[in-house]
Amino acid sequence: MNSEFTIAVHSLVLLAYRPDHMATSDMIAHNVSTHPARVRKVMGCLRKMGYVTTKEGSGGGFILCCDPAEVTLAEIYKTTSIGSIKPGWCSGDTGQDCMVACNMADVMEQIFTEAEMQLLAYFDKLTIQQVLERLREAQQDKV
Amino acid sequence: MNSEFTIAVHSLVLLAYRPDHMATSDMIAHNVSTHPARVRKVMGCLRKMGYVTTKEGSGGGFILCCDPAEVTLAEIYKTTSIGSIKPGWCSGDTGQDCMVACNMADVMEQIFTEAEMQLLAYFDKLTIQQVLERLREAQQDKV
């Protein structure tokens, strides 16, 4: 799976966690452990979906503008990673005589698409808020 | 996702389709569109699970020794690709002060593990035999 999904979830959770619901790409990148340019790319995606707004210029950054309890991981997966469970590599060969060889790619495509829908059904039950709660639980379990 | 899953499914379906339930790595590789050495590696995995037996030496090859209607894609996924939906890349940093940064890796790990169980639940309902039937349907739909 595409790791932009993880970055998107992490960024939204971080914004939800921060009292002012705001952070720069540098702050997010440091928290996520990646490069600010990569964060900005992912945030661009979240902005298009209306989950964050951008304040440009000095003193700017990203501002959460959605209710963390309303946004599900399914929506985030759809925008960042749809199709990513299917391997890039494709079995078979449509040019062959054999019924198996020439239809396998199509059938596996069907199967992966259905599998992805199962995944989405699960992600649809998880919100950003719930991820934040899980983080708090994980923190408590440590002590 | 790991493409060895696709190769394993394709190979088993092909063996199930062939009247003698037998084929060499060359034949399978040509049908799958990959290299015979790669097929032999995947088949080694299927042999360990008891789905095929090997006949070595001249005139040898791989022989299906299971009921295609009994073997599910879930079992195949478990042997070839378990853990492959989780991205290699990992968010956060356990060394940081921030509660979000230092627990995100663990929480995402949980989430991906649960997501994979959803996937397995779906694959558990699909057998090699059913994949073969889907191939026949796909073939029919073309005409």
Place this chain on the structure above:
DNA sequence: CTTACTGTAATTATATGCATTACAGTTGAT
């Protein structure tokens, strides 16, 4: 004893993913 196979590991080639750099555009502060 030769031919046709598998088993497995090592090597090479290619694709993908991530980090980094670069720079134009925007805004706030002085």
Place this chain on the structure above:
DNA sequence: ATCAACTGTAATGCATATAATTACAGTAAG
């Protein structure tokens, strides 16, 4: 009006992952 601190985006470089290929020892049939 100029500087400093940001975002947006594209291009480049680098590392890792994946697939193809090569190589060769081992095994069985004829």
